[in-house]
Amino acid sequence: MLTGPEIVATLSELGVTHVIWVPDSVTGPWESALDASENLRLIRVCREGEAWPLSAGLYLGGKSPLVMMQTTGLFESGDALRNVLFDLRLPLYSLVGVRNWINSGSKDTARHFAEPILKAWGLDCAWLATPEDRSKLAEHYWRCRRANIPGAALLAEGAP
Amino acid sequence: MTSRSTIPVVDALRVLAEHCAADQVVVTNQGSARIWPKLRRRGLDFHYNPSTMGGAIPLGLGLAIALPQREVIVVSGDGSLLMSLGSLVTVAGAMATNLSIVLLDNGIYEVTGGQRTPAKGTVDYCGLARAAGFPSTSNFAQLEQWQTGAAAALREPGPRFLRLAVGPAPEEYLQFPTPPIAEQLAALHAALEK
Numbered sequence: 001m002l003t004g005p006e007i008v009a010t011l012s013e014l015g016v017t018h019v020i021w022v023p024d025s026v027t028g029p030w031e032s033a034l035d036a037s038e039n040l041r042l043i044r045v046c047r048e049g050e051a052w053p054l055s056a057g058l059y060l061g062g063k064s065p066l067v068m069m070q071t072t073g074l075f076e077s078g079d080a081l082r083n084v085l086f087d088l089r090l091p092l093y094s095l096v097g098v099r100n101w102i103n104s105g106s107k108d109t110a111r112h113f114a115e116p117i118l119k120a121w122g123l124d125c126a127w128l129a130t131p132e133d134r135s136k137l138a139e140h141y142w143r144c145r146r147a148n149i150p151g152a153a154l155l156a157e158g159a160p
Numbered sequence: 161m162t163s164r165s166t167i168p169v170v171d172a173l174r175v176l177a178e179h180c181a182a183d184q185v186v187v188t189n190q191g192s193a194r195i196w197p198k199l200r201r202r203g204l205d206f207h208y209n210p211s212t213m214g215g216a217i218p219l220g221l222g223l224a225i226a227l228p229q230r231e232v233i234v235v236s237g238d239g240s241l242l243m244s245l246g247s248l249v250t251v252a253g254a255m256a257t258n259l260s261i262v263l264l265d266n267g268i269y270e271v272t273g274g275q276r277t278p279a280k281g282t283v284d285y286c287g288l289a290r291a292a293g294f295p296s297t298s299n300f301a302q303l304e305q306w307q308t309g310a311a312a313a314l315r316e317p318g319p320r321f322l323r324l325a326v327g328p329a330p331e332e333y334l335q336f337p338t339p340p341i342a343e344q345l346a347a348l349h350a351a352l353e354k
Contacts, residue, residue, distance in 0.1 A: 018225070043225070043254055045218070046246030053215035054250075057222020060206075060348060065222070083212035088341060 001128060001159040004033025012039040014141050017063040019043065020051045024070035026097035026157050048073030052080035055092050067094035071114045081121065085150045093141055094152045101129065101156035114154075124149055129156035164281070165301040169264060169326040170333060172306060173235070174199055176262060179310045184231045185223055185348075189216035191270045192235040195333045203351025209338040214244030217261060221251050224259040224319075227352070231258050233314075238265040238285070239277050245288065248321075252293030257318040261289075264326045274328065289321035301325040 002010070007030050011019065019034055020043045021027070034042040045051050048069045055065040074081070074096050084090055098114050100106040118125055124147075126140035127133060137153050144151030173192060177200050180186060186205045188196045193207035208216050220234030241247075241263060251259060263285055268274045286297040296316035300306040306324060313322050 041225075043250075045250050047244065049212065049214065050218040050244060050247050050250055052218075053212060054218035054222040056215075057219040057224075058226045059222070060219075060345070061223045061226020061352070063222075063226045080212040080215055083210060083215065087210045088345065 001131070001134065001155065002030075004030040008033045008037045008040060010137060011066060012037065014138060015064050016040060016066045018055075018058050018065040019068050020045060020055050020058075020065055021068045022048050022051065022070070022073050024073075024097045024099070024157075026070070026155055027068055027095070048077035049080040052077055052084040052092070056084045056088060056090050059090050059092060065092065067092060068096075069094070070097040070110075071099055071117075072110050075110075075113065075117060078117075078121075085121075085123075091144065091148045091150050093144055093150065095137070095155060096152050097155045097157055099157050101154075102158035118152065118154070124151040125154050126151070127154050127156065129154075129159050131160055133159075164325060166266070166325045166327040167300065167303045167306055169266065169329050170195055170199075171303055172264065172300075172324050172326050175303075175307050175310050176233070176235070179314055180233065181231065184233060185220075185227065185352075187216050187220040187223065187232065187234045189235065190237045190240055191329050191334065192237065192264060193338045194271075194336045195329060196235070197339055198333060198336055201339075203347035206344055206348050207338045210341065214240050214242075214247065216240060217244065217247040217251065220261070221247070221254060221256055221259060224256040225254060228258055231260065232256075233260045233262060235262045235264060237270065238263060238267065238279065239269045241285070242277055242279055248289055248292035248294070251319050255319075259318055260314055260320040260322065263321070263323045265323055266326050266328055268328065270329055271334065285323045286321060289323075294319055294321045297321040297323070299323050299325075 018041045051067045058065040100108040100111040126136045189208045193209040224232040289297045298313035
């Protein structure tokens, strides 16, 4: 759906300063563009649970971080998300790759649990699943920033 | 259980507080978040509680990256570090030269009542940090050694890893409440704006 240069251009326009990242099959191809960007700094973490408090530290230090991970990482990092978004009440934004979302016949449990888990966390979400959704990332990001709330863009794996 | 030389944890933190510069950010967590506020109160001391276990080091790393002109110290317990050992690799990979990690190693999960960690007595934390890529590590197990060596250890090339073998916290400190998080966030923001 989005190429590396396109995501870098979009995030740069949004004023994102740091991308905290565990790659997945959807965002992995963006690596070289994210790494080469002069406007963004790519920070690689070993485990998704590190990404939320690391982003919290960047935010408290005056930066505009974005967390980027797959749904499996979202599941894994639930307690860190809970703490940073709800205890500390920090309005952090994330881009989450949703595995197998386009494949409606998939028995992938990561696909099955994606929406119920996101609903349970009460995250304000926007789907990026069709070519018409491309503009939604910027629109949703700004809406969450204006409302000072956390939000997540959900990038459907396999989206055209 | 083998006996070992340890530093009284309150004394260990008192020595660290004496060596912190006025503009340094200090992140405490778990037990240290209850002890440090009884020793010193200022906006740049962030007591990360409630927290996510293992989150203090990444949070401190984020502050260090965002604020390259400041030194950041993270005080972590060994139980918290064990929850996220990979964070040592993340710190070294991010090359945050203005970050110091001070590990309080007491071998137990203190705030839940003192149960043993899986690692008690078997893990070389400084060795782990060196293997992860930390350019400097220091190990202290006696108060006098820590008192005389703290300044030099905190001046080593960063990111730095300091392991202090400490005893359990006195009960009166563990009962001490951490300042409310909203109050702390406002104080940190104001202190960083100065």
